[in-house]
Amino acid sequence: MNSTNVRKFIALNSLRTGLGLAARLSRPLALAWAERLFLTPPRHDWPAAEQGWRDRAEQGVLHTAGLPQPEWDGKPMRTYRWGEARRGKVAVLHGWGGRATQFHAFVAPLVAAGYQVIGIDAPAHGASAGRQASVLHFAHALERLLRNEGHVDALIAHSLGGPAAIYALATARLDVDRVALIAPAIDVAAYARQVARLLGLDDGLRDAMQLRMETRFGIQWRELHGAARAAQLRQPALIVHDRGDREVPSAAGVAIAEAWPGAQLQLTDGLGHNRILRDAAVVERVIEFVRG
Structure with a gap:
């Protein structure tokens, strides 16, 4: 070791x-x-590959609201914006211990295709305040971001961002056309x-x-189960998961895809849980889906 x-x-x-x-x-x-x-999520320094994209973004602040504990509300959350919305907007939501800048491999091709990319660091993550987080924190952060933006052409979420996005879409009726989930978790109880x-x-x-x-x-917790909530959704969806994912087994992505009416499923090999966000073929497939 x-x-x-x-x-x-x-x-x-x-x-x-x-x-x-x-x-x-x-x-x-x-x-x-x-x-x-x-x-309590882990905090990580920004790797060099993400620092440039962090500094290049137009950064802003939204505050937490509507969380079940009063001490969690009113905390500042960092938002990011890249590019101009000539063709539309794409939102990104990271996973546990992550940051919006983890989607840096998607930003340049999406911006080149005419999309503005928007993201947020969930509470207790990245540059956002707070020490504690949960699926509900993530879902409320996404709702705050999308309510602030209005219509969004597509949403891309990773890991814990997956069930948080599903829950927010099912309960808050957010204005999102298409959804791509990468290595999505499914069950808080299992975690x-x-x-x-x-x-x-x-x-x-x-x-x-x-x-x-x-x-x-x-x-x-059963109300947060990704497959149960996915069955309520009607947006076109793409689920990408690696068969060798050791953090979130690919069975989670398969179950979500089977529950979500009309969802597409793509399984990969050898990319694991995080490297899948930087794989050129995965990025290309997701952007192809975003463009419809």
Whole structure:
């Protein structure tokens, strides 16, 4: 293992040990700690490939509104705009731990095709404020962006941005013509089980965390399931997923495509979860779909 992986391994073991001790001493303490970990995304510096596109964008600010916890509202979120809307507008929504600039491979060809590209850093991501986030944060951020813009010709979302986009489209009736999802997640409960295994949480503590969060947010996790909500949508859709994705199995993308009436599905090989955003063939296929 390289030094970065060693540090991650040590940090994870420390977390597991700490949570195990907290669970023996105080279940409420362990529950609150586990919830905070579940809602806290990783922050990453902008890689060199993204810095130029970040600095080249027309940047703005929108504020969070309508989130279920008062302390989450009123926080500034960074918005980005590239190009002129000669042909229309395309919105992008990143995934967990990501940034709008992760779509940099799409920006130049979309702008060249006459589209203006707009994006937002979700709360606690990129240049946006906040320390905690969830699928609801993402969905509300997207709704704020699109309400501000009006009609959008296409929406491209990655990873957790996928179920957030589906939920926002199904519940807020946003004015979007076409939707492309890349490596979309599908089920918050499944993700919670994965995180619980990683942290060594027992089923009782995981179930208690889910109940606590559902109560605080005023929504059950099953209401956020990507396939169930996708069945309610009628926009033309393209789902792209890599068969070897280790973060979100391709079965998630397949299930969303099967549930979404008329959706197209394209499976790739050897691109994983993040490199798929930079693959020239994927970019070309998505832009072809955007152009109709």
